[in-house]
Amino acid sequence: MKSYIVKRLLLAIPTLLGITIITFGIIQLAPGNPVERNQQLEQGIQSEQITKEIIEQTKKLYGLDKPIHIQYWIWLKRIATFDFGDSYKDHRPVIDKIKERLPITLTLNIISIFLVYIIAVPIGIMSAIKDRSLLDRITTFLLFGLYSIPSFWLAMMLIYFLGGGEHWDIFPIYGIQSANAESFSFFKKLTDFLWHITLPVICLTYADFASLSRYQKGSLLEVLRENYVRTARAKGLSEKTVILKHVLRNSVIPIITIVSAILPAMIGGSVIIESIFSIPGIGQLGFEAILSRDYPLIMAITTITAFLTLIGILIADIAYVLVDPRITFEGRN
Amino acid sequence: MKEETKLNESTGYWRGVWTEYKRDKLSVLAMFLIFSLFLVAVFDDLLAGKKPIIMKYQNNIYSPAVFNHKKLIGMDFSDQDEIKDISSFVIFPPVKYSATENDLFSVLSPPDKNHYFGTDDRGRDVLSRMIHGTKISLSIGFVAVGIAFIIGITLGGIAGYYGGRTDFVISRLFEIMITFPVFFLILTILAFRDPSIYNIMIVLGATGWTGIARLIRGDFLKIRNYDYITAQRALGANDIRIMFVHILPNALAPVLVAATFGIAGAILTESALSFLGFGVPPPTPSWGDVLSQSKKYIDFAWWLVIFPGLAIFLTVTSFNLVGEGFRNALDPKLRGR
Numbered sequence: 001m002k003s004y005i006v007k008r009l010l011l012a013i014p015t016l017l018g019i020t021i022i023t024f025g026i027i028q029l030a031p032g033n034p035v036e037r038n039q040q041l042e043q044g045i046q047s048e049q050i051t052k053e054i055i056e057q058t059k060k061l062y063g064l065d066k067p068i069h070i071q072y073w074i075w076l077k078r079i080a081t082f083d084f085g086d087s088y089k090d091h092r093p094v095i096d097k098i099k100e101r102l103p104i105t106l107t108l109n110i111i112s113i114f115l116v117y118i119i120a121v122p123i124g125i126m127s128a129i130k131d132r133s134l135l136d137r138i139t140t141f142l143l144f145g146l147y148s149i150p151s152f153w154l155a156m157m158l159i160y161f162l163g164g165g166e167h168w169d170i171f172p173i174y175g176i177q178s179a180n181a182e183s184f185s186f187f188k189k190l191t192d193f194l195w196h197i198t199l200p201v202i203c204l205t206y207a208d209f210a211s212l213s214r215y216q217k218g219s220l221l222e223v224l225r226e227n228y229v230r231t232a233r234a235k236g237l238s239e240k241t242v243i244l245k246h247v248l249r250n251s252v253i254p255i256i257t258i259v260s261a262i263l264p265a266m267i268g269g270s271v272i273i274e275s276i277f278s279i280p281g282i283g284q285l286g287f288e289a290i291l292s293r294d295y296p297l298i299m300a301i302t303t304i305t306a307f308l309t310l311i312g313i314l315i316a317d318i319a320y321v322l323v324d325p326r327i328t329f330e331g332r333n
Numbered sequence: 334m335k336e337e338t339k340l341n342e343s344t345g346y347w348r349g350v351w352t353e354y355k356r357d358k359l360s361v362l363a364m365f366l367i368f369s370l371f372l373v374a375v376f377d378d379l380l381a382g383k384k385p386i387i388m389k390y391q392n393n394i395y396s397p398a399v400f401n402h403k404k405l406i407g408m409d410f411s412d413q414d415e416i417k418d419i420s421s422f423v424i425f426p427p428v429k430y431s432a433t434e435n436d437l438f439s440v441l442s443p444p445d446k447n448h449y450f451g452t453d454d455r456g457r458d459v460l461s462r463m464i465h466g467t468k469i470s471l472s473i474g475f476v477a478v479g480i481a482f483i484i485g486i487t488l489g490g491i492a493g494y495y496g497g498r499t500d501f502v503i504s505r506l507f508e509i510m511i512t513f514p515v516f517f518l519i520l521t522i523l524a525f526r527d528p529s530i531y532n533i534m535i536v537l538g539a540t541g542w543t544g545i546a547r548l549i550r551g552d553f554l555k556i557r558n559y560d561y562i563t564a565q566r567a568l569g570a571n572d573i574r575i576m577f578v579h580i581l582p583n584a585l586a587p588v589l590v591a592a593t594f595g596i597a598g599a600i601l602t603e604s605a606l607s608f609l610g611f612g613v614p615p616p617t618p619s620w621g622d623v624l625s626q627s628k629k630y631i632d633f634a635w636w637l638v639i640f641p642g643l644a645i646f647l648t649v650t651s652f653n654l655v656g657e658g659f660r661n662a663l664d665p666k667l668r669g670r
Contacts (some may be wrong), residue, residue, distance in 0.1 A: 011505070018509035030525040141359070144657065148649035150601055152608045153624060153642045160631050160638075260511065268516025272420070272605055286517055289607070290524045298521055301516065309512045 004321055012310055019306040020079065023299050025073050031296070035056060084300035089292055094300045097285065102304075105274070105281035108197060109266050112204040113259060120209045122256060124216025128251075129243065131221065139213075147210035151269055155203045155276045162199065171199050174278045200277045204269055207261050215258050220251035253324045260313040267305050350586070351661035360658025363651035370648060374468040381428035381461035383410045385603035389422035394419045398426060430458030432465040433616040444636050451636035453626050458637060463644055469619040470648070473534055473603045474596040480538025482592055485545030490576050492546070494554025500550070510543045516602070523611045530613050533606065537599050544591050552584030586663050593656035604645050620645050 066074070078085070084094040122145070126135040165172035172178070176196045181189055223229065224247055232242045270283030278284070282301060289297035355361060379386050384397035395402045397410065409414060417423055429437075430448070436456030444451045450459035492503035519536050526532050556562065557580065565575050600620075606612045607621025608628075615622070620641045627637035 011508075014505045015508045015512065018505060019512060022509065022513065026521055026525070029522060088404070140657075144653050145646075148597065148601075148653055150604050150621075150642070150645055151622075152605055153638070153645070156627070156631055156638065206353055214514050264511060264514055265516075267514045271517055271520065272609065275609070283517075287520070290517075290520050293524070302521070305514045306512045308511075309514070310508075313508075313512065319339075324662060 001321065001325075005318055008314060008317055012314055015310060016307065019310070020076055020303060021072070023302045023306075024075060025053065027066060027295055027299055028068070030293075051230055058315050060279070079300075079303060083207065084303075085171070085296035087289075088294045089297075089299050094296045097297065098282065098300060098304060101280060101282045101285045103311070104279060105267070105283060106308075108200060108204065108279070108281065109263070109270065110199070112201050112266060113262060115201065115205050116208045116212055117255075119205075120212035121216050121252065123209065124213035125220055125248065125251075127213065128217040128220035128224070131217075143210035144212060146206045149206070151203050151207060152272050152276060154206070155273060158199045159276070166318065172196050173199065176279055197279075201272050203273045204266055205277075206267070207269075210256055212262070216251065216255055219254050220247060223247045224252045226250075250324075253320065256320050256323070257316050259316045260309075263312045340496055350659070350662045354658050357658045360654050361655035363658070365572075366556065366647065366651045370467055370471060370651075373464060374471045377465050377468050378426075380426055381430065381432065381458070381464040382426050383413070383425045383429065383431045383434070385410075385416060385420075385425050387422070387424045388416065390418040390420045391427060397550065398506065404538070409618055423571055428461045428464065429652070430459060430461045431460045431564060432457065432618045441630060441634055443634075451634070451642045453623065453637060454630065457616075459623060459640060461618060462623050463641060466618040466620045466623060466641075467644075468619070468647075469530065469613055469617060470600055470603060473530065473613075473619075474599040474652075476534040477537035477541065477599040478592050478595040480535060481542040481595060482545055482588070484539065485542035486549050486581070488542070489549030490547035490553055490581065493550035494557055494572065494576050495579070496554065496557075503550075505547075507543050510540065513540075515540045516605070519602070519606065520609065527608070528611050528614060530617065533603060533613065537602060541595055544595065545588050548587050548591055549584055552587070556580045556583055587660075590656050590660045590663065593659065597652035597656070600645065600652070601649055 082095055084098075086092060086099060087094050123139060127139055130136050158171075159173045161167045162170045172195065176193060177189070178184075178192050178196075180190055184192060229242060229246055232246045233239075237245075267283070270281060271287050272283070273279070274281045274283035275287050282305065286298070286301045286305075288294075289301060370433045373380060378384075384399055386396060386398045388395050388397065393404070395404070397408075407531070413425065413429060428449070434457065436452070438456065439448065439452050441454055442448060442452045442456075448460070450456050450463065452458055453462070488503050488506065520538060522536050523532060554624045562575060562579060565579050569581070599651040603612060603619065604621030605623060608617055608625040610625070612621050612625070613619045623637065623641040624645070627634060627641075628636060
């Protein structure tokens with residue numbers, strides 16, 4: 001068990017390095033080098049003195065006068081201490097900007113993942129028990145339909161019908177709290193927050209119901225074919241006991257690892273959903289960074305979100321082993 | 334005679350799959366829908382456009398919608414009444430509007446007997462843009478998945494066939510690609526390189542191969558130890574021949590299912606990119622592009638929201654249903670139920 005966890009953590013190191021290499025490589029794709037780009041951006045607004053200063057500063061930041069592998073090494077050493085440089089836009093440290101935004105996105109994504117599991121797992125169990133029944137077919141079809149709706153389209157529909165356009169004005173469509181939220185009591189603040197995130201959370205969750213419930217269904221059907229289930233039935237246990245006591249628990253275990261498929265997609269989805277609902281999270285920050293070609297910010301966001309996703313996957317993998325003693329490291333590879 | 338037996342053997346598996354697939358009527362319907370979309374994409378110029386499908390002009394028959402006739406160069410097709418006057422016989426496409434030309438006299442008009450799906454903020458016919466957009470959206474879906482398919486089969490195949498250290502390195506590559514915020518990565522690359530249709534295909538393909546590679550790797554790991562592979566090796570077949578001629582056909586079916594889901598995903602991603610302004614460059618029509626225009630006019634221009642949204646939804650659902658149908662048909666555990 002311990003050796004598995006150690007090995008799994010060690011395996012994350014090359015992955016982490018690969019993430020930084022790709023991030024670094026993407027910035028090299030940018031037309032012209034970042035210094036020239038930055039100069040073009042600043043020209044006209046800044047005096048020549050400051051422009052020169054910025055060029056020097058940026059050159060030093062990236063070591064652009066050096067060969068590319070040395071540049072990468074310098075950058076790697078800096079990000080190891082979480083020094084991602086300053087934003088081009090307002091010259092604040094990138095890491096501070098991310099620190100402000102990250103908790104919001106993390107909260108939204110954790111709530112969303114939690115909801116996906118709470119809703120999709122029972123659906124999956126139900127359609128496995130009633131496999132190929134009319135109910136199973138209808139839910140499968142409905143979930144596939146949901147999965148096929150573009151999230152931005154649904155977001156616009158929700159805003160249009162529920163966000164006070166021509167129709168009902170039920171949910172706020174801007175930000176995560178009311179303008180006067182500072183004066184609210186704790187409980188009111190919480191309900192105000194939940195009220196604000198309802199529509200964004202709907203848009204982040206609905207598409208994942210289909211895949212997760214299908215995994216749950218497949219997993220349960222697989223467990224139903226196991227020999228110990230046959231044994232349980234053979235010794236005369238009622239179908240209810242067989243399902244609830246023997247099948248259900250074992251079928252839920254592999255579902256933990258599906259979080260590694262959901263998490264990256266959800267962070268990607270945050271870019272769209274946060275932009276539409278003006279949520280000051282990391283997705284919106286990232287989209288703004290791309291629009292304004294804010295290289296240090298883009299590199300920092302890619303690296304940090306990939307890093308956090310990796311942590312999420314590691315936690316899921318380790319939790320998987322912890323709850324299921326039958327899994328060994330060798331067995332999984 | 335010998336030839337015939339061989340033929341029967343090789344079609345047997347797929348014929349069984351097809352019999353199984355046909356049992357699900359919904360999947361068959363979805364396949365029919367995709368096939369119709371293909372026809373729309375191939376014959377888009379005959380379905381929508383200003384140029385006549387067939388016209389008789391000075392005793393010669395031309396088809397300006399399909400060919401660029403030398404004799405007709407310089408002819409102005411914008412006034413259809415004039416075309417009618419000068420030609421003795423003419424058939425126009427059912428939708429008589431160009432997908433790209435602006436018409437400032439009919440901006441944002443709701444659906445009526447001229448513009449069946451209404452017009453956008455530059456007066457372009459929405460139905461015409463959607464018909465031509467079918468070609469763009471479908472080709473992005475297919476080419477992107479084609480690229481992902483090639484990368485996935487190559488990397489997954491090498492990892493599974495050689496195993497050991499090679500497998501270790503490539504598996505780390507899978508993990509890197511999975512951890513990356515792919516959508517953000519796509520946006521970044523398209524912001525740096527201009528978002529032409531080819532770049533979108535390449536970026537979507539280069540980021541979407543992990544699912545296919547994983548499946549291929551798993552199957553290759555299993556199949557490489559089968560006796561018939563050992564026999565091939567004893568006969569002197571080289572690695573490449575064993576991988577692509579002997580193992581790949583037996584590992585292909587689940588990958589094709591994954592590819593079908595991949596096309597659905599690529600079409601969705603393309604529409605999201607267009608929505609954020611990183612899609613195909615204007616004035617090229619794509620479904621996502623039509624939909625993205627509705628952002629500004631959502632209060633009243635429902636036709637800009639409903640029609641392209643429905644087109645994306647139906648297409649993506651169809652691809653998913655076909656993928657699901659084949660997955661069920663391929664699963665021997667579900668056979669004959």
